[in-house]
Amino acid sequence: MAYKKPLPKPNADTRPFWEGCREHQLRFQRCGHCGHVRWPPSVICPACHVSETEWIVASGKGRVYSYAVYHVAFHPAFKDDVPYVTAAVELPEGPRILTNIVGCSPSEVKCDMPVEVVWDDVTDEFSLPKFKPAAHPD
Amino acid sequence: MYLKKLKDRYAIAGVGYTPQGNVAGRTALSFYVEACANAIKDAGLTKEDIDGLICYRHFEPVGNDTEVTPYLVAQHLGIRPHILSQEANCARGHLLHAMGLMEAGFCNYVLIVYGDNAHSGRRTFIREATHSEPADDNAAFGEFGAVSNYAMAARRAMYLYGSGPETWKEIGVSQRRWANLNPRAMMYDRSLTYEDYLAANWIVEPFRIYDAALISDGGRACIVTSTERARDLRNPPVSIMGIGEYNLSVDIHQSDFMAGPTGTKEAGKIAFEMAGINLDEIDACEIYDCFTHTVEITLQDYGFFGPGEGRDWFKDGRTAPGGEMPVNTSGGLLSEAYFMGLTPLTEGVMQLMGRCGERQLGSATKTKEPEIILCSDNGGVFQTHSTIIVRRP
Numbered sequence: 249m250a251y252k253k254p255l256p257k258p259n260a261d262t263r264p265f266w267e268g269c270r271e272h273q274l275r276f277q278r279c280g281h282c283g284h285v286r287w288p289p290s291v292i293c294p295a296c297h298v299s300e301t302e303w304i305v306a307s308g309k310g311r312v313y314s315y316a317v318y319h320v321a322f323h324p325a326f327k328d329d330v331p332y333v334t335a336a337v338e339l340p341e342g343p344r345i346l347t348n349i350v351g352c353s354p355s356e357v358k359c360d361m362p363v364e365v366v367w368d369d370v371t372d373e374f375s376l377p378k379f380k381p382a383a384h385p386d
Numbered sequence: 387m388y389l390k391k392l393k394d395r396y397a398i399a400g401v402g403y404t405p406q407g408n409v410a411g412r413t414a415l416s417f418y419v420e421a422c423a424n425a426i427k428d429a430g431l432t433k434e435d436i437d438g439l440i441c442y443r444h445f446e447p448v449g450n451d452t453e454v455t456p457y458l459v460a461q462h463l464g465i466r467p468h469i470l471s472q473e474a475n476c477a478r479g480h481l482l483h484a485m486g487l488m489e490a491g492f493c494n495y496v497l498i499v500y501g502d503n504a505h506s507g508r509r510t511f512i513r514e515a516t517h518s519e520p521a522d523d524n525a526a527f528g529e530f531g532a533v534s535n536y537a538m539a540a541r542r543a544m545y546l547y548g549s550g551p552e553t554w555k556e557i558g559v560s561q562r563r564w565a566n567l568n569p570r571a572m573m574y575d576r577s578l579t580y581e582d583y584l585a586a587n588w589i590v591e592p593f594r595i596y597d598a599a600l601i602s603d604g605g606r607a608c609i610v611t612s613t614e615r616a617r618d619l620r621n622p623p624v625s626i627m628g629i630g631e632y633n634l635s636v637d638i639h640q641s642d643f644m645a646g647p648t649g650t651k652e653a654g655k656i657a658f659e660m661a662g663i664n665l666d667e668i669d670a671c672e673i674y675d676c677f678t679h680t681v682e683i684t685l686q687d688y689g690f691f692g693p694g695e696g697r698d699w700f701k702d703g704r705t706a707p708g709g710e711m712p713v714n715t716s717g718g719l720l721s722e723a724y725f726m727g728l729t730p731l732t733e734g735v736m737q738l739m740g741r742c743g744e745r746q747l748g749s750a751t752k753t754k755e756p757e758i759i760l761c762s763d764n765g766g767v768f769q770t771h772s773t774i775i776v777r778r779p
Contacts, residue, residue, distance in 0.1 A: 254525035262523065287640060314542035314644055317591035322510070322530040331591070334529040336538060336639040346524050346639045354591075359545035376526055 251371050252325040261289045264303065269375045272367045274306040276343055287343030308365035310337040310379060313344055317354045333357050337379050351380030389629075389660040394779060396485050397616040397623035399609045400429025401732045402499075406604025406723045407572040410506040413451045414444065417501030417605030419462040425607035430620030431495060433465050436609075438487055438496035440480045441472040442726050448507030459499065469493055476765025478727055478772040479631055484610040494611060500726045501605030509601060524639075532676070533598060534590040535638045535767040540679040541592055542644040547694030549645075550592065554678035555583040556700035557713075558596045558720060561675070563706045565717025567745035572600050573721040597678045599719035606725035608732055613779060624738045627758065628663070628775035630656025638767040649771030650687035650762065657773035661758075665689055668775075669756040670712040670737065670747055671705075672730035674764045675719045684762055684771075685713070707745070708752040715745055727763025731774060734759040738778045 258266040268275030278285045279293035280300030292299045315335035321327040333349040335357070349357050350366065362382035369375045402425030404417050418441070426433055444454040452458070456470035469487055473480060484496035502509065524530075543549035562578035565571035578596065586594040616623030632649035634641065643649075658664070665688065675681045682696045690711070691699040705713035716722040716733040723729060737747050737756050747756040756778070763772040 253528070256523040256526050257521075288637075314538045314545070316534040316537040316541060317588070318528060318534065319588040319591060323525070323528065326528045329528065331588075332528060334524075334527055334534055334538070336644075344640050346527060346529055348527050359542060370526075374526075378527075 253370070254323065254325070255371065255374055261291075265289060266374065268305070269367075269377055270373065272375060274308060274339070274365060274377055275303050276306055276341060277301045278304045285342040287345060304341065306339050306341045306343075309382065310339045310363050310365075312349060312357060312359055312361045312363055312379075313338040314359055315349060315357050335379070337363060345377070348378045349380070350378045356381070389656070390662070392485060392489065393660055393662065394613055394625040394627055394777070396488060396610055397613040397625040397779070398731075398735045398776070399611050399616040399619045399621060399623055400425045400427075400431070401735055402426070402428055402605070402607035403570065404501070404605045406570060406602055408505050409503075409603040412503055412506070412603065414447065414501055414503045414507075415452065415454050415458060415462065417503065417603065418454060418459045418499050421501055421605030421607035422459065422463055422497050422499050425497060425499075425609050428621065429609045431609065433463055435495045436463075436465050436497050437467050438469040438484060438493035439465070439467045439471070440483055440496060440498045442480070442498075442500035442728070443473045443476060445502070445509065448503060448509055451503070451507070454501070467493075469496075477633060477770045478763040478765045480727075481610065481626065481629060481772070481774060482631055485626070485629070488610070488612060494615060496610045497607055498610065498728070499605065499607035500728050502724075503603050504601045504724070505603040532767065533593060536677045536679065537590040537593045539638055539644040539768060540677070543646065543679065543683065544592060546645045548697060549679065549682060549694060551584065551594070553682055553697045553700055554597055555580050557675075557678040557681045557705070558583050560700065560703055560706035560709070561714045561718045562721045563703070564712075564715050564745055565721035567707060567751070568716050568722060571717040571722040572602060573717060578721075593677060593679075596720075599676045599724050600721070602723035602725070604723055604725065606728040606732055608728065608735065621739050623779060624735045624776050625779045626774060627777045628657035628659070628661030629773065630654065630660065631770070631772045632656070633770050635769055638769070641768070643768055646683050646693070647687045648683060648768040650684050650773070653771045653773040654688045657775050661775045663758065663775070667758055668711075668760045669754050670715060670734075670759045672715065672734040672759060672761040673713060673718070674727055674730055674762045675714055676764065678720065680764065681713065684764070688760070710754075712747055712751070712753050715742070715747060727772065731761045731763065734761045734774075734776050738776060
């Protein structure tokens, strides 16, 4: 059955991230000068304005910074998913990314809960990084 | 400091209303135009006096509406201002722009306006609903804009210091009591109890329907001019005693201000320093209240109470009619109508002009006679904050 939910729309800045996701890698830019790991992707480092950059692959571990539970489907394709959880997950490398918490009920999600990435291969082109409760919390 | 020289130099001289609430069969543009014409009339000016027009941002047109631009508004008003401007993405600097233009000598009478046919046009303020295809990668995760973005921020505040529905129900119920005194308010005829609030379904948890602003048809405008010029006009002028804006400018998901302090803190500091007053000189507040939690965090960041202390502070109707610190006396965005920052600001102005009838601060509502009112406006999801302190000169 065709995938009905919205898909990412990679642009010149975000394409490397989404290409990484297809290979199940969370890729971020690290500043070659100050070491700041930035998100969203950008042409220069917002901390020091240096453009020299290397791409790193994040470990896939993180913690729930905060979250919200959708009880209403704002888009028809999510009708069968409610209640579902969107969250800002903070990665130890620095960035905080918007994602879903899966693999537990919404009532089990807590702020600062340890989580780890789980890949949702939604189409041939796109894999979405989602997070589930960590199997072995540090 | 230069700002101090601007204290009380500019004033709001007129307010324009339109029919509001559910007003079917009208374009958004028609509300802009009517609100502007009424503000001009209210101030006792003619349209030829208007030399500046600043519009709030306008969302994507609904139905077959054309896009609202300042050119169109000016055309329909039959005016040719020196300056036309429209805010792009919720940076709420309208009053600062107006004051800057007047201080530099470009303008003398500036109109600020917002209007929408959001209710009858079934706008949801969710991009998905007005775009055939969501424009944001977050949509891939089922994340659709303002409600959940604010809900996520509120959740962090619940986790860190015990914000939550017990606090927000007080805010929602107290504002509804103000709306019940305001015949213009969409919720004028509808009471709201704690039980109603707690029984309501979640939209995006931790927010229930009563935590969210209304969606309204209608428009609102005001006219800014020098206090000196305003003295010759129809209404008693209400001067801008202090003003400050601060833009944290980081998407809420990456921000470090989900649980505060938001830009309120810095914007407030600038405005209070300019005004040369303290919090205890504030008689009432008109706070941008897109969600109940926004009222809590804004007043918390101004310093009315410490993190989490809002749970007690809002109790016993402190902010309701008869309370010691009235907040959102029209009913606000939650219970009057949604006209962005013009709902709170124009209410502050009308209160100080003494034109609020049954809900008038003072003896009519067993509250303090207002001399100074603290108003706020927010943009984005806590990305922009604007503080405006107005007073009866």
